[in-house]
Amino acid sequence: MHSRKFEIKVPASSANIGPGFDVLGIGLNLFLVLNVTVDSSAIKDKSLNFDVHNCLITYEGEGAEDVPLDSDENLITRTALYVLRCHNIREFPAGTFIHVSNPIPLGRGLGSSGAAVVAGALLANEIGKFNLSRSRCLDFCLMIERHPDNITAAMMGGFVGSYLRELSATELERKEIPLAEVLPQPAGGEDTGLVPPIPPFEIGHHIKYNLNKKIKFLTIIPNFELSTATSRDVLPSAYTRKDLVFNLQRIAVLTTAITLDPPNPELIYSSMQDRIHQPYRKTLVPGLSEILNSMSPNTNPGLLGICLSGAGPTILALVTENYSEIADEIINRFKKNGITCTWKLLEPAYDGATVTEL
16 A cells, blocks of 8 residues: 655643633644554554554644553544544554654643644544544534634634524434543443444534734743643632623624734733623632732733633733743742742744645
8 A cells, every 4th residue: 555644733822811701712833643554554564553543643842741542541642533523433543653743842831732633634524534623623512612713723823703503402302422432441331432422513613813914922821730720729719790791892802903014012902901800810820810909011011911821820811022031920929939930932833733745
């Protein structure tokens, strides 16, 4: 058989931008990369340890010592197996070799799991030659990751607003988690993925906002992980009308403010305020309140707005200049709380996820 090689690149993402809790996300130019080779003759090489699903995974980058390399445990390949099985394909083709290069910090609010899920869906689409549209691939991703902000930003790129449509009773008949169905018993249930739930069409809807290209995205990344589940546990189950209106008013302004040229620092800064999630997560990110409340365009020229990235603990700052000065001040504020950080200056990944034949 003639071997096939292709590359999948999926951007990191930041979600919950300012007031846009579970709504706004942006793809950033820090890429999870899969280099994939499919060569059936490789299966004969006894020195290569292909697993029971005909797959061999190697990995470099963030979390290398902890990332599982079995295809029924790795998030990328588990997602791919789910999509394949929805198309009546049980395993990877013989001799599937996947090298993963991942610079996206894990558990820091930069969409590492979202990027893995998107990569897995695109991997299955290429392996199976399904010719699924990006929109349809997004449906499969949203069966696994139910929050569309990170997923949509990673798949589609740019600055996006998104939501999940309400599903009918018929569409909700199957409620199992697809990833669990890929696993062996007992985690996978009785059928262990024999009949995984096929997603309805057009689960997610999104719109891309124009973004002034002078705006860059400064990420200050603390040296500890914070799981999304932990970060969600501190949120209240209900909000006051006053707080909801506060966020709705600001999200309506922010989505246009980011398009203006020149950028209006006061307008962007004030419209990035939030009362839905950041006030409740301050206990999980030491120094968060001080950072958000004491830094502004007046005190830090070049700063447009500042917020928690996703569920945290990374801080996202929209900036036009003085990058290192702004980063240093945030890092020093974390340092007072005994936390060390790194920082990256990123730009939007306008094209989202891509697949290239090699």
